[in-house]
Amino acid sequence: MVETVRVLFFARSRELTGVREANVDLQxxxxxxxxxxxxxxxxxxxxxxxQFAAFAVNLDYISKPTVLKHxxxxxxxxxxxxx
Amino acid sequence: MVETVRVLFFARSRELTGVREANVDLQxxxxxxxxxxxxxxxxxxxxxxxQFAAFAVNLDYISKPTVLKHxxxxxxxxxxxxx
Amino acid sequence: MTDHVRVTNEGLSIDxxxxxxxxxxxxxxxxxxxxxxxxFEGKSVxxxxxxxxxxMAEKELQSLCxxxxxxxxxxxxxxxxxxxxxxxxxxxxxxxxxSAHRDAALDAVKFAINxxxxxxxxxxxxxxxxxxxxxxxxxEFFVLKEANGL
Amino acid sequence: MTDHVRVTNEGLSIDxxxxxxxxxxxxxxxxxxxxxxxxFEGKSVxxxxxxxxxxMAEKELQSLCxxxxxxxxxxxxxxxxxxxxxxxxxxxxxxxxxSAHRDAALDAVKFAINxxxxxxxxxxxxxxxxxxxxxxxxxEFFVLKEANGL
Numbered sequence: 001m002v003e004t005v006r007v008l009f010f011a012r013s014r015e016l017t018g019v020r021e022a023n024v025d026l027q028x029x030x031x032x033x034x035x036x037x038x039x040x041x042x043x044x045x046x047x048x049x050x051q052f053a054a055f056a057v058n059l060d061y062i063s064k065p066t067v068l069k070h071x072x073x074x075x076x077x078x079x080x081x082x083x
Numbered sequence: 084m085v086e087t088v089r090v091l092f093f094a095r096s097r098e099l100t101g102v103r104e105a106n107v108d109l110q111x112x113x114x115x116x117x118x119x120x121x122x123x124x125x126x127x128x129x130x131x132x133x134q135f136a137a138f139a140v141n142l143d144y145i146s147k148p149t150v151l152k153h154x155x156x157x158x159x160x161x162x163x164x165x166x
Numbered sequence: 167m168t169d170h171v172r173v174t175n176e177g178l179s180i181d182x183x184x185x186x187x188x189x190x191x192x193x194x195x196x197x198x199x200x201x202x203x204x205x206f207e208g209k210s211v212x213x214x215x216x217x218x219x220x221x222m223a224e225k226e227l228q229s230l231c232x233x234x235x236x237x238x239x240x241x242x243x244x245x246x247x248x249x250x251x252x253x254x255x256x257x258x259x260x261x262x263x264x265s266a267h268r269d270a271a272l273d274a275v276k277f278a279i280n281x282x283x284x285x286x287x288x289x290x291x292x293x294x295x296x297x298x299x300x301x302x303x304x305x306e307f308f309v310l311k312e313a314n315g316l
Numbered sequence: 317m318t319d320h321v322r323v324t325n326e327g328l329s330i331d332x333x334x335x336x337x338x339x340x341x342x343x344x345x346x347x348x349x350x351x352x353x354x355x356f357e358g359k360s361v362x363x364x365x366x367x368x369x370x371x372m373a374e375k376e377l378q379s380l381c382x383x384x385x386x387x388x389x390x391x392x393x394x395x396x397x398x399x400x401x402x403x404x405x406x407x408x409x410x411x412x413x414x415s416a417h418r419d420a421a422l423d424a425v426k427f428a429i430n431x432x433x434x435x436x437x438x439x440x441x442x443x444x445x446x447x448x449x450x451x452x453x454x455x456e457f458f459v460l461k462e463a464n465g466l
Contacts, residue, residue, distance in 0.1 A: 011367050011439035012451045054457075054466035056437070059372040063465045075369055075437070079453030082366070082373075082397060082438030083268075083350045083409055083429060094217050094289035095301045137307075137316035139287070142222040146315045158219055158287070162303030165216070165223075165247060165288030166200045166259055166279060180347070181331045190354035190404050197330070197347045198422065201414075204340035254340050264351075268429060272348065276422050 003028055005035060005068050008075040013053070017043045024074075031065040032057065035074060046076075053078050086111055088118060088151050091158040096136070100126045107157075114148040115140065118157060129159075136161050170244040171227035173218050173288070178246050183262035187242025192264035196271035198279050200259040202252050212293045216249040216258060219287040223247065226286045234263070234278060238270040245278065247288055258290070284310040317414075320394040321377035323368050323438070328396050333412035337392025342414035346421035348429050350409040352402050362443045366399040366408060369437040373397065376436045384413070384428060388420040395428065397438055408440070434460040 002025040009017050024038050032055060040047055054077040055062050061077070068074065085108040092100050107121050115138060123130055137160040138145050144160070151157065170186050184195055202214045231243045241264045252258045261278045265271040284306035293299040310316065320336050334345055352364045381393045391414045402408045411428045415421040434456035443449040460466065 008369065010369055010437070011441070014367075052453075052458075054461055056369075056372055059375050061435075061464070061466050075372065077369070077437050078439065078451070080433075080435075080437055080457045081440040081452035081454050082368070082436050083433040083440075083454065091219065093219055093287070094291070097217075135303075135308075137311055139219075139222055142225050144285075144314070144316050158222065160219070160287050161289065161301070163283075163285075163287055163307045164290040164302035164304050165218070165286050166283040166290075166304065179331075180334055181329075184330055184349070188351070188405055192351055192405075193353040195347075195349040195351055195407075196425070197345075197349075198418065199334070199345040199347075200418070201338070201342055201345060203343040203416065255338055255342075257345075266353065268348065268350070272422075272426050272429075275346070279418060279422075 001028060002026060003030065003068060003070040005072045005074050007035070007039065008073065010076070010078065012078050013046060013049055013076045016045045016049065026068060029067060031067045032062060032074065033065045035068060049078055050076070084111060085109060086113065086151060086153040088155045088157050090118070090122065091156065093159070093161065095161050096129060096132055096159045099128045099132065109151060112150060114150045115145060115157065116148045118151060132161055133159070167242040169228060169231035171224055171231065172246045173220050173223050173249055174246060175250045176248070178248050178257045178260045180260055183244045183246060183260050186244040187262045187264040189241050189264060191266060192241050193266050194268035194271045195262060195264045196275040197260065197262045198275045199257040200279070201257050202254045204254045206292055209294050211254065212295065213254065214252045214258060215291045215293060215299065216252060217289045218247065218249045223286050223288055230278060230281050230285065233281065234274045237277065238265065238274045240265045240270055240274050245282070247286070249288065280306060283307070317392040319378060319381035321374055321381065322396045323370050323373050323399055324396060325400045326398070328398050328407045328410045330410055330412070333394045333396060333410050336394040337412045337414040339391050339414060341416060342391050343416050344418035344421045345412060345414045346425040347410065347412045348425045349407040350429070351407050352404045354404045356442055359444050361404065362445065363404065364402045364408060365441045365443060365449065366402060367439045368397065368399045373436050373438055380428060380431050380435065383431065384424045387427065388415065388424045390415045390420055390424050395432070397436070399438065430456060433457070
């Protein structure tokens, strides 16, 4: 069994990956740090951006590594510039 | 020769005097204090209001007794409430 | 851009004032509208009646615009004050200011309404009934009068 | 009054937002509009392109409204952010807030635009040519990220 997480890319992260979203399969009990390792492996061109990005799980910012479960929506939030 | 000054009343001072304006003749060299004495004599019902009012000569607030000359426009400015 | 000030018997339009201060260089537009409330200290207010010393009010509004430009880098400044009867929920005053960056427009608008309430010779009567009302007084006026010996 | 928040592809109207927060109890309405400038650090800007994580942006805008209501006694709060292409001189964001007395509306609007720039997941690309642009970053975001360990 794996836990499939939906990963969303916006703005510069979307341009760098070339995709708006991707599904990533994680071992049960994996947290967002494990997911980020997998993202970096798949999209090495994102490494720099990830240092400056924030992350959200199911529409809320996370401030520490968070366990992910099947069906969660994980978003890479590059530095925002609304207003 | 006298110097005729036009005196304007607004808002509560207009209601208390019953007029929007009045001409007051002053001796040459008279200042705004002399004018105010004459206003109080003519409209004793204004005495209280004058303590809280400001005054303007030719569209500018005055901050001290000011010599008036023929044709000047003197305005009694009761506490304002614009906005 | 030139300053726009007006004291008028007509209804005010925020859209019109915003268009007046709009310019391709501006990144921010801030506005303030003073609106007739339906109550004051528990009393029901039917409408407000405003009266102005119009030529002096417009002169003071012009000098208010100059004071704003001494303090902040703004592009457009537009201020209109309505006089006569102003019904509940309609605007008696609108201020619109544009600037490159937001703090200038926001801070200038706040300054403008405070300065207007202290200096611009306009009077408001709150009407509680058809023939029964009360002239109001801005505390900002007394502060200015005290400070400047007016 | 309920809060109104919206992220939309359509043009924004300040008149519409002001009407949304208008109420007979309000004495003050303050607004802020963020507008596309024609230049940035000497470079000519053709247009802005905005992109949002729409459901999270609307959720963050709702929580922004709640934070405003914890801090100030306001009646109506309306915030709209436009996405897609925003031409020069058109608004990308409009905030309108009503209150009984002016300081609440004025201070809440200033807080709202600062908070929006720190938290709401929306991105702006400044287009200097038809195919040449640059993603911007709000300094407010980095301050928040640092403070909250995001």
